[in-house]
Amino acid sequence: MSDNTMTVYGHVGTEVDFRESNAFCWAMFRVGSTPRYFDRKQGIWRDLETVWITVKATRTLAENVKASLTVGEPVVVIGRIRTHTWQDPTTRETQRRDVLEATAVCHDLNRGTTTFRRNEQPAATEATASEGEVVRAFEASQGEQAPTTGESRQPVSA
Template sequence: MNETMVCVVGNVATQPVFRETAAGPSARFRLAVTQRFWDREKNAWRDGHTNFFTVWANRALAANVQASVSLGEPLLVRGRLKVRSEQRDGQSWTGADIEASAIGHDLARGTAAFRRALRGDQSSGAPTRPEPNWETEPADPADPADQAERADGADGADGADGAVLQRQEPALAV
């Protein structure tokens, strides 16, 4: 598999277009990637050449692009680069497409709030797995269950896999 994988950082240059196709959802938009460099003579940052890529997203990624991406937003796009050449009206045109495998907002330039997308099986009302509670409650000395756990050396906090975590006592230097 000799494929050219790229990761580009740029701004959304066109409003994403979403379509339902026979193969599943598809979305596309243009991404502008501008080189920036420090001009020593002017003692300031300058914009260089701008490259434009057509970004294609398919299936679940396309649906999430439709719900999350808007014109002008800074993005990171990772995917497979495809350069195409064609003849139109007697002129030669070259374009660069990225078949995206991952798209995200550039958090160096702003904030985002992540929301997990619902899968097809969860929309039918199937129960979802509860979010783990990473907060641990202090043991109640009057609670017999907490006394039994302390006697076993555990603090009662459950790990991600349901196992009881053991309390680690700090070592004392003598």
């Protein structure tokens, strides 16, 4: 079975709701998309009814969405439509909502500019040996003497 993807162009309509639970994170927000058409009889643009779509992002995408998006910004969202079902605790009725599970979210560059910044890689812990320490340990196990900083490598004669 293959998944169909959907692309939505619109504006961020709500603040990003970011949540974490057991080292898993997700972000949800709404995108409003208003189709327009040109009315030739009156010579003006007309807006149709705004379509509101709930978007859900997970993991790293969720963290980046939280850090990057604010209400009103133009976005492009690509994802898969899923139906989320839950039971309302007060009325005990089953609730359903279609959600666009995002695989990509970006600013719409037809409407403005943005600056890209890579995610930072986690820093190495102190317990991790440096490259130089690994090389010296390997050479010591092979019977060679590891050079110290500033010295050139000299083969050890047997």
